[in-house]
Amino acid sequence: MAQITLIEAVTQALAYEMAHDDSVVVLGEDVGVNGGVFRATQGLQQKFGELRVLDTPLDETTIAGVTVGLAAQGMKPVAEAQFEGFIYPMMEQIACHAARMRNRTRGRITVPAVFRAPWGGGIHAPEHHSEANEHLFANIPGLRVVLPSSPARAYGLLLAAIRDPDPVVFFEPKRIYRQYKEEVPDDGEALPLDVCFVLRDGGDVTLVTWGAQVKECLEAADALAEEGIGAEVIDVATLTPLDFDTIAESVHKTGRCVIVHEAPKTAGFGAEIAARVAEECLYDLLAPVERVTGYDVHTPLYRLEMKQMPSTARIVEAAKRTLAAS
């Protein structure tokens, strides 16, 4: 069993499901011979042919709409937006059709599609190649938003997304595409799409996060542990529909909640979690909720890029503030 990276886990999941289900097809820009600009679809066209791994013309609206059409005909398309910054032209098809077709037709037509996109900053890429815009899809009923943060979760959640009978927007944190390897058995085992992952237990403060920031949160937890503070780390991973119960349970235990995400603060998905805490866990709270997020500015070009992101130090400080507060 090989050790693989997150991006290799994506490829492995795609290859597994394509081999086991003829209706799975992959489409997007440069997904064919080139295997995707990040190599997520590496080798798939060679293995499954040009019909099932299709290089589309350069139009994200086309990709999204054709994906809806494929899915409506019983295929299970996995479409790629080359970067999350190019997903905007897909929004009408995702919001108005993919997420709605089941409801519109009372279940007659469904859209079991996956819309994949590399997500987030931190790789010194040009403009529009480094955004965190997952919240754009979080208020759309009928849609799942998934954002794995490890090779194993990428594999299991992508399998689940493809098999799910409803549309899934699947963001992949590109900063950690190749950050580390782990063993991911290619056993076709999917992970559930409706639970958060508790990555580390702790009794003093709950760190809630997703995507590349999971790493900083785990580091922050280590740093806090050295000072005797127990931080529980929750990887939300399946943002919507949200499994708030896991978060509530943790906050009930710790009384303190720090939410960490890369996207700008205002109306980011962290707001939803903070809101749920304020609604459902108020009597548990020993300190104000903290959000450690990107600032409300556009991701700067790469010189300043990392300064816009939540750092481990900022997370540690916020956690300590919650402890000092009560």
Add this chain to the structure above:
Amino acid sequence: MAQITLIEAVTQALAYEMAHDDSVVVLGEDVGVNGGVFRATQGLQQKFGELRVLDTPLDETTIAGVTVGLAAQGMKPVAEAQFEGFIYPMMEQIACHAARMRNRTRGRITVPAVFRAPWGGGIHAPEHHSEANEHLFANIPGLRVVLPSSPARAYGLLLAAIRDPDPVVFFEPKRIYRQYKEEVPDDGEALPLDVCFVLRDGGDVTLVTWGAQVKECLEAADALAEEGIGAEVIDVATLTPLDFDTIAESVHKTGRCVIVHEAPKTAGFGAEIAARVAEECLYDLLAPVERVTGYDVHTPLYRLEMKQMPSTARIVEAAKRTLAAS
């Protein structure tokens, strides 16, 4: 001085500013001879000519991109999306260009544009004509989101939006387009874009809302008053950048916060307000924050449409729950 409706106030603001500033132009589908499907631009083409009131081809992407181009050349375009449900194809141009041009060019090119759209449900319209999707724009830095709820605020805020040197998404609650009239002097006086409006004072509970739901909140406040409960009603109106201070002041006073909006609950803009309360007003809170919102479903066709929206009764109940809690 005439009594006018909200939609007439929109027309009045457009006409005022077009008469006083040659660089203001209006564009969109059916905005010309027809005066817009809601008559928001009624009479403008006759008054200002076909060059300044332009019926565009039927493509929202075109409208948005051309608007960016016009603004970059020093015009002040006011573009219309015919309904909020058709604004999705504008998102790339709004998120990637309108909201970013100033930042991208270090201020060399700016986009002083307004993107108007009738917004929300409740008029028995077909599918995609009755959504509340303001939160889609709330996480985009460099953009203002404005949503007036009275004729006077529509007039003053639209003038401010047109004059503002940055792009503004301006949603108009169509359910109350013609709900009532009030005197709105055509004096060219703009309202500030960075303050919430306190519509009613009260010491027991704070109702925070915007758009058509302002009406239900005021009704709820009346009902609560009859039971001796003082509800303060805040119309957020200028959603982003958010004036949280006004809300914080009120919650400091009342200790209870009920947020009301039409959009689905999860990751709606109400989440941001609840989050800020949990972060900044925690020690003021006597009761959990409540959100009374649309359910996390697609706006149903018109038979069930009103059942998806927050009703006055639901607001009253929520307010009472906050009082019972403490």
Add this chain to the structure above:
Amino acid sequence: PFDAKIVMPGDAPYASPAIRAFARELGVDIRQVKGSGRGGRIVREDVTAYVKHALASGARPVQGAPA
């Protein structure tokens, strides 16, 4: 250096943050207060009653001067 006393998990008294803040202001250890609200929740009156009772009984409810 960080030196706050960590309130132990499960110690969270059943009171809203505002009431806990109120108790802190009065120097009341809210864990000593009995709640009369719904489900045993501590309300403002419970805190003031606790203070009155403590003063009346000559005890010292105040743990230290409020910060």
Add this chain to the structure above:
Amino acid sequence: MSIAAKFEIEYLQYLDAEGKQVRDDLPAFAQDLDHMVELYKLMMSTRVFDAKSVALQRTGKLGTYASCLGHEAAHVGIGSAMRPEDVLAPSYREYGAQLYRGVQPREVYMYWGGDERGNDYRKEPARHDFAWSVPIATQCLHAAGSALAFKIRGEKRVAVCTIGDGGSSKGDFYGAINIAGAQNLPLVAVIVNNQWAISVPRKIQSGAPTLAQKGIAAGLFSIQVDGNDIIAVRKAMEDALERARSGQGGSVLELVTYRLGDHTTADDARRYRGEQEVKDAWAREPMKRLKHWLVAKGAWDEQKEEAWKAECDDWMDDEVNAYLETKTQPVTAMFDYTFAELPADLARQRDLALSLEHKAH
């Protein structure tokens, strides 16, 4: 001067406005007069159906409704040329095509009457067609995606989308024909050019002299058709379907017709177009010419016309009754089709909505 490429757009017409046959080479289907009578009858039932819908709206029994008055030849021509296994992705007023494929008037009424069940077409082949699509032009890509599915699976099926003159300005239309050309997809994209997009006239929608020529941009076969002449529409459709089915690629058809009614019942076309234009358009409308032609051939007469109209009326009365008798969906219906399985949070919201219902009663 060196020429890189040359193109011609044909204009196809068999019957002129008076019903005079302007070509001798009638296609096979048109030589079958019984069949032509069938088509005429469906055109008429479409028109009767449409008038009934408008009447329902005017009396408060229907919400906004988009009429198809004047489009009967275009729509029935499209629907009748398709095979059952093909797929139709319509916009919102192509009832003539849909009735042919099994959509029931009661379903149309339900849809415009604010009930999603109207989209749950019960009869094949309509049952595997797409539902009405309100966001303009988006359905063209659903057809392209369907065509791609057929190609991938090696099925000899064709996807057909319809789109208005206005809609042909939207990127989705272009994207659909472009990928059809690039991937040789079995797609037939039909532009129903009725001269108006709500209040925006054809001439400021595009600077192109024909809309058919938009197909040239994608390298597709492109043709302009008299959209009020059902023989021409049907023939152009049959040819395009055959080309697509046999792997020869997609087509763009422009059917030139006229929207005789308001855009929808929420619109008042007198605000933006002259009466004379509409009068002139009535002289070219599709029913009259086909009737003249059928009558001249001895295949139709006034008596048959009256009898069929009466039958249509009866049919529509039944449909209207079925519609009016349908109970509104329970409040839970708005939750139950959001996901295949109701997520936990949503189940709680559903319970809340249900409890509010019970309180209200």
Add this chain to the structure above:
Amino acid sequence: MSIAAKFEIEYLQYLDAEGKQVRDDLPAFAQDLDHMVELYKLMMSTRVFDAKSVALQRTGKLGTYASCLGHEAAHVGIGSAMRPEDVLAPSYREYGAQLYRGVQPREVYMYWGGDERGNDYRKEPARHDFAWSVPIATQCLHAAGSALAFKIRGEKRVAVCTIGDGGSSKGDFYGAINIAGAQNLPLVAVIVNNQWAISVPRKIQSGAPTLAQKGIAAGLFSIQVDGNDIIAVRKAMEDALERARSGQGGSVLELVTYRLGDHTTADDARRYRGEQEVKDAWAREPMKRLKHWLVAKGAWDEQKEEAWKAECDDWMDDEVNAYLETKTQPVTAMFDYTFAELPADLARQRDLALSLEHKAH
């Protein structure tokens, strides 16, 4: 058969791959040999500049960079035909056009070097041009909007956008040419067809035999040009600009060229295209033919070539130094251009960021 419309796409070329003149009717500008030498020199400085950029990237002094190798005739042809008052909306590799209009190499370096100040072109006329546009094809609509502004204000200016073969598939391109046709806007849309969109070859990008014919969809004047022949490019641009300026409407130009390098420095083209194809393309590249032609006319020689190259090297060294000496912006720069005035909340975030900086130092 009745024909509704007919079209021809001309192919324009003056110099073949060997620099042989294939037409006698040289345009006026091309009869001015001094001017042609100027163009050649700018093509060469563009190439030297480009090689320097790639070298900077390879040595870690620049981020990802999109090379323009092979596009020199196309880009310089575009830039040199425009008047200062016109507006250019480029995508991301049209340096030849931009250098002509006053963009400085140091600005290009700053941009790809992760510093927004690279977009703040200091010199006119570049200063009133658009910045690089990464979201494909979106810039076409900015040009259309600019053209509309010129029309509204009655200014005799033209907006020019460039777009790739890949980008010409995107709805924005179609929307831009469509509104230009519908509103008779002074827009020149230039498709720089370099045969590749990253790894996607021209033939699966579109089924159309030429990309020029996309202009037919919008009713625009459309022409295909040898994009490696600067005389042809410049001539087609001049004509298109003149038509636009004089109110005769927009044009679509397809410049046929070849991307000799990788898509960007982050790409490895050997993954998806054969060596032979690239070799063949080198035989048609734009510098050689113009040089041959100029040398044959006695206007250029090896000595001049060497001298000019040396000058270019010096120039680029200066520019590189200026770039390398530029200090990174303070952390506050990411806040200060978000709005005209900093909103209160954002000011607090700015303070936070600043305090973290101070802590770090």
